[in-house]
Amino acid sequence: MPGRPSPSRRTLLRGAALTPVAALGPAACAPGGGPAPAAPTGPVELGAPDEVPEGGAALYRDHDVVVSRAADGSLKAYSTICTHAGCPIGKLEGTRLVCFCHGSEFDATTGEVLRSPATVPLPELPVREENGAIVVRPDA
Numbered sequence: 001m002p003g004r005p006s007p008s009r010r011t012l013l014r015g016a017a018l019t020p021v022a023a024l025g026p027a028a029c030a031p032g033g034g035p036a037p038a039a040p041t042g043p044v045e046l047g048a049p050d051e052v053p054e055g056g057a058a059l060y061r062d063h064d065v066v067v068s069r070a071a072d073g074s075l076k077a078y079s080t081i082c083t084h085a086g087c088p089i090g091k092l093e094g095t096r097l098v099c100f101c102h103g104s105e106f107d108a109t110t111g112e113v114l115r116s117p118a119t120v121p122l123p124e125l126p127v128r129e130e131n132g133a134i135v136v137r138p139d140a
Contacts, residue, residue, distance in 0.1 A: 040065065040125070046134045055110035059092040065136055066097060067127055068109040077127035077136050078111040084118035097122075 044063050052058045052075065057068035059080065066089075067077045080089040080097060087101035096114060097106040104118035111122035126137045 010089070025096070032069075040136055040138050043135055043137045046136060048132065049129050049134055052134065057092060057095050059089075059108075061090060063097065064088055065125060066108045066122075067134055067136075068095060070109070075127045075129070076109065076111075077125040078108070078121065078122040079125060082118055083113075083118075083120040083122060085102075109117065118132070 040063055045066070046060045046063060046065060046067060047058070052067050052069040053068050054073065055071055057066055059060055059066050061080075064080045065077055066080050069075055081087070082089055082099040082101060082104050084099070084104045085101055087099055088107070089097045089099045089106070091098040091100065092108060095108045097108050099105070102117050103115065104113065105115035106112065106118070106122050107114055111124055113119060113121055128135060128137070
């Protein structure tokens with residue numbers, strides 16, 4: 001357009017550099033900007049039963065799963081893919097899960113949201129002790 005200055009090279013390069021990140025949306029939260037993580041889809045052996053203390057929880061980052069043990073010894077497991085933007089939840093403080101991407105927090109014993117921006121609880125996964133190991137069986 002006449003009378004209107006053309007954008008500088010720096011402005012064009014800055015815009016181009018930012019565009020791919022914005023286009024990725026939730027996947028940009030994934031480690032390395034790659035595909036978003038996903039909870040297990042088949043049976044996964046997580047570890048020894050004594051890794052999950054009574055009244056406590058254990059975070060299995062490699063499988064995006066948290067397992068808690070109630071006072072009666074029963075186990076519960078939840079996906080640790082944040083329901084807000086699909087980021088892997090990487091921190092467990094007692095029984096509170098913390099998502100680094102946007103600060104959402106969840107109860108590791110119920111999957112319930114403790115702090116927004118997430119509004120949807122974590123999905124529960126079938127879990128049991130089998131042959132001396134904790135096993136998540138999403139296909140069960």
